[in-house]
Each structure stands twice: as C-alpha cells, then as structure tokens.
Amino acid sequence: MRYPPEETAAKHRRILEEAGRLFRERGFAGVSVGEIMKATGLTHGPFYNHFASKEALMAEALADLSSRTQADFDRIVAEQGIAAYLDLYLSRRHVDSAGAGCLMTALAADAAKEPATRGPFTAHVKGAIDRLMRALPGKRRTGAGSQADARADAILALAAMVGAVALARAVEDPALGDEILAATRQGLAD
Amino acid sequence: MRYPPEETAAKHRRILEEAGRLFRERGFAGVSVGEIMKATGLTHGPFYNHFASKEALMAEALADLSSRTQADFDRIVAEQGIAAYLDLYLSRRHVDSAGAGCLMTALAADAAKEPATRGPFTAHVKGAIDRLMRALPGKRRTGAGSQADARADAILALAAMVGAVALARAVEDPALGDEILAATRQGLAD
C-alpha cells in the first residue's frame, strides 16, 4: 500500500526510537531487525525501505540518540543546574533504565567494535566534554592553564560518570551499586 | 582417544585462556564456541566434555580472568608502585589490547546482561575496590571519616579508570583517546 509521506517519516522516526531504546537495553548484537520492526508495529520486510542495512540503522540510531540526549542535557542544566543533572545521571533510576539512559554507558564496548558507529559515537563524546566543560563549576580556573584544566576536569568527570553507571549496572549487589553511585557523586562534588 | 589427566587439565586451562582473550576482544556474543575451540587447536565437539554450556564457560572464564588480573595488579603494585600501575592502565597500549586488558572495561555491559556472569563480575569489582583502597596514597585520611573517605576515593578512581579506557577505546580519533587518558591520569594524580 502507498502511504502519505508524513506517515512514512513518522514510521522512520519510530524505528529510530525503538532501535535506540532496544540497542541501549541489550546492545547491537542482542536485538534483531525483526524485533525492532515488531516493536514499531510492522513486519520485518519494510525495514529495507527505511535503511540500507542493520549496520546503517545502528549508525543512524546512534546519531539520533546523540542529538536527543544532548538536548535533554541542555534543558535539564538550564532548568535545574549541573548539580541536579549529575544527581540524575548518578542515580539508581538511571542504572535501572538503560533503555532511556546514556548511550556511552550502554554502548561504548559495542561502538568500539562497529566501524559504522564510531563516527557518531566520537561526535557524541566531543559534545559531552564540551557541555560538561561549560556547565561544571570551575575549581582550578585561575592562571594561564585555566582553560586546559577546565577541559581536563570535564574529561575526568565524564570518565567517572560513565564508569560508575556501567559498574553499578553490572554488579549483582544493589547496595554496592548504590555505594559506587554515591562515592562518585561525592567525588565530583568536591 | 583417551588422554592422560594432565593433558585434559591443560586443555581446560587453554580453553579458559583463549575464551578470556576472545571475550574481552569481542564480547560474549561476538565469539562462538567453535571459534574458541579452534583457537585452542581442537574441534568444537569436546567443548561439552569441559563445560556444561557456553554460559557456564562465560562464568568460569570471568572468574579465571579475575584471579589472574588481580594477581597481576598485586605484583605490579608491589614491584613498581601504584602510580606505575595507573600509568599502565591509562595507556594507549591498554586501550589497543583489549584481549589482554581489564575485564571490567571490556565486559561490564555484557556481564550486566548475562545472569551467570554477574557473580564473578561483582566479586571482581569488590576485589578491585579493596586493592585500590589499600594501594592509593591517602589524601584526605585524617579525622574520623578517613576509612570511609579512602574507600570513596578508591571507588571514584576505579570508575574514572574504567570509563576512561572504555571511552578511549570507542572514539575514532586517537588524539581524543590519548587526551582522555592523559586527563584521567592527571586527575587521579592530584
């Protein structure tokens, strides 16, 4: 059947959204094309009307996730401040909802193995460092090296955030997970 | 054919070693049982003489990796000190050799999805926190909360180490990867 162009565009968007959610929950290899299409309410056939291959979907879904989650960052920081954002990021809720969470935490290992995804992933990391550098309160920003120090601070914060949520998600003991989140919140607040 | 028991034990060890290397390089889902057996020089059939299932191998390989890499940590810290260990961990060499590197960086996302592996993974994280707590030089260790602070410092360091190597491995631009490593080294040295 033929459909109006708006409907086709809406379906394309829905595929990207479902893929973004499922990929973050189970990784690229853990989700099949058929499963993504089923989640959007279609059969697997028309997938290839929207994307050249599963690999192409991975790259496009990552770019889409990147722009959506960075817009979320900007909005939350503007409305509630960076401290509130760090509390949300380093929270039990974020740990328990990978499908709606940070793409770096969920997909770093997968992205390293999928050549097509490394471009969008790299762009996202650069954007995250820039955003954190601007949002974080300066601690050592006096003297000549202040800009470089601010950037190094942002990178350290990003690495700790990503590592903490990845570890908290993998450990079996929820108390240990919560301790990892709390210690990292405390460390970044100092 | 029947083989002497030492030979059987040696093959069991070789399977664990090859599995540990390949799983860290490509993740649990990215390596097949046949590929692991081929790497040990056997056909896939006798795999089930050694392990009940691929899942059982994942759990045993993780436990084996844990004891081997924590022994490495102890040896390097004893011989060269914790600063040298951090330099080795946060190095280009570690980023480029996932198969011989940290299991947390390589397998955190996979371990979170595989119930059988979460036990050994959790034990490894606990061991890593304890080791770092003992090895790291105290910065804020005066007063009543010194032990708690030392543990929080160790957790923050671990999260930053794991996150930094995971991000450096995934980004396309080697200069950015090196910058992430350098900023994290600098941040943990302060």
Place this chain on the structure above:
DNA sequence: TGTACATCAGTGAACGCGCGTTCACTGATGTAC
C-alpha cells in the same frame, strides 16, 4: 608379563533455530488526461 576389555577425550556429521536479507505480490494513494 600378556591379553581382553572398559574408559573416555577426541572426530565430524547432523539437528533445530534465529538471524539478516531478498523478493514476488498486494492494494490504497497520487497523477495524467
């Protein structure tokens, strides 16, 4: 010590399954006249 048999780690064909992808076909919508 020599022979007959049990053991069991190998081999490699085969299984059922789910995967990514292709393709002949369908039929409502858009376009030409």
Place this chain on the structure above:
DNA sequence: TGTACATCAGTGAACGCGCGTTCACTGATGTAC
C-alpha cells in the same frame, strides 16, 4: 469531475548462513585377571 494507470510502503514466504548443542563412532590409554 471521472477513469486508467503508475507508484511504492506494505505482507509474508523463502534464502543461505552460522550458531549452540547432540550424538554415533574411533582408538589410544588404563585396568582386571
């Protein structure tokens, strides 16, 4: 405005493939007598 045809996003069966796992069989080593 009405009719005939082109378009193209759907459907669902089918493909070739690699996966984890099973199994009948092999034959050197260990054990019993």
